[in-house]
Amino acid sequence: DQQVKQNSPSLSVQEGRISILNCDYTNSMFDYFLWYKKYPAEGPTFLISISSIKDKNEDGRFTVFLNKSAKHLSLHIVPSQPGDSAVYFCAASVVDNFNKFYFGSGTKLNVKP
Amino acid sequence: DAGVTQSPTHLIKTRGQQVTLRCSPISGHKSVSWYQQVLGQGPQFIFQYYEKEERGRGNFPDRFSARQFPNYSSELNVNALLLGDSALYLCASNRGSREIQYFGPGTRLLVL
Numbered sequence: 568d569q570q571v572k573q574n575s576p577s578l579s580v581q582e583g584r585i586s587i588l589n590c591d592y593t594n595s596m597f598d599y600f601l602w603y604k605k606y607p608a609e610g611p612t613f614l615i616s617i618s619s620i621k622d623k624n625e626d627g628r629f630t631v632f633l634n635k636s637a638k639h640l641s642l643h644i645v646p647s648q649p650g651d652s653a654v655y656f657c658a659a660s661v662v663d664n665f666n667k668f669y670f671g672s673g674t675k676l677n678v679k680p
Numbered sequence: 681d682a683g684v685t686q687s688p689t690h691l692i693k694t695r696g697q698q699v700t701l702r703c704s705p706i707s708g709h710k711s712v713s714w715y716q717q718v719l720g721q722g723p724q725f726i727f728q729y730y731e732k733e734e735r736g737r738g739n740f741p742d743r744f745s746a747r748q749f750p751n752y753s754s755e756l757n758v759n760a761l762l763l764g765d766s767a768l769y770l771c772a773s774n775r776g777s778r779e780i781q782y783f784g785p786g787t788r789l790l791v792l
Contacts, residue, residue, distance in 0.1 A: 599778060610770055610783030656722050666711060667736045670722030
């Protein structure tokens with residue numbers, strides 16, 4: 568049951584431009600969303616999160632937007648830097664008794680110098 | 681503070697064998713979760729333990745089991761290995777439910 572989907576397996580962006588990574592979900596009970604970044608041979612690293620009571624959250628160059636009616640969230644990186652090149656995963660969770668996160672399949676971002 | 685550590689980093693086993701993977705959480709973190717990441721996919725939830733009790737289980741067969749020790753470290757055991765068990769196994773820790781999970785570097789398991 569793929570409840571979190573990232574339909575773009577890869578994205579290539581020029582340095583300095585905006586990167587927009589997209590994520591769709593099907594479970595309307597999801598109320599907490601996160602983005603993780605993963606470099607090869609490392610575990611995923613937390614980037615930014617958003618609660619369903621918000622529609623936007625910013626942290627430096629990273630902004631996450633949540634559209635609950637469309638069950639869609641996006642991560643904007645402005646400006647993109649070569650060091651941002653990595654695989655980005657979105658994840659979602661439901662308020663229940665345990666801490667189960669559902670992950671998308673990831674989008675590989677390549678920022679060209 | 682040290683991050684989440686996992687051992688071993690790599691492992692090669694043959695079909696039918698058993699494997700034990702280990703995880704040490706960040707100091708102060710009482711919850712440990714295990715994920716399986718197959719190539720080209722995102723991490724899939726296997727187990728969560730909090731205060732040594734199983735709090736959640738994903739859609740994995742009974743060949744997969746885990747436990748958490750009094751010092752909050754954890755082991756993941758997989759019996760009767762299948763070729764399809766080849767994956768990166770990730771451990772994540774946090775203070776409790778709904779907190780950000782911090783991941784270790786993973787153990788890469790290859791089943792031949």
